[in-house]
Amino acid sequence: MPIMQQSDTISNIQKNAKVDTILLRDSIYIRESIRGDTVYLTHTEYRDRWRIREVHDTIHNTQYITQTIEHPPEKYVPKFYKWCTALLFILLFLLGVRIYIKLKG
Numbered sequence: 001m002p003i004m005q006q007s008d009t010i011s012n013i014q015k016n017a018k019v020d021t022i023l024l025r026d027s028i029y030i031r032e033s034i035r036g037d038t039v040y041l042t043h044t045e046y047r048d049r050w051r052i053r054e055v056h057d058t059i060h061n062t063q064y065i066t067q068t069i070e071h072p073p074e075k076y077v078p079k080f081y082k083w084c085t086a087l088l089f090i091l092l093f094l095l096g097v098r099i100y101i102k103l104k105g
Helices: 079-104
Strands: 003-030 033-035 038-040 043-070
Antiparallel strands (some): 003 043, 033 038
């Protein structure tokens, strides 16, 4: 018997996206500073930096399913053999009729 293998593939893709906002604060302390003719004893500068972080997570899940199936062979009969078989039955029928006529008569 010929053996056929049938295989199927099932694919799943899951996508997740996360968005997160990050605040970075940076401060600078200067104890003495001179600008022009003015002297500052303490000076503080703040910097806020906003950053948006996007994280993409993709999961690929693939399953391969293979099945082995046995099939009976297909019988191919040419038309020539079909005609020969029909002709044989006709000849046997005619031969039987002829024998029957000879035995009766």
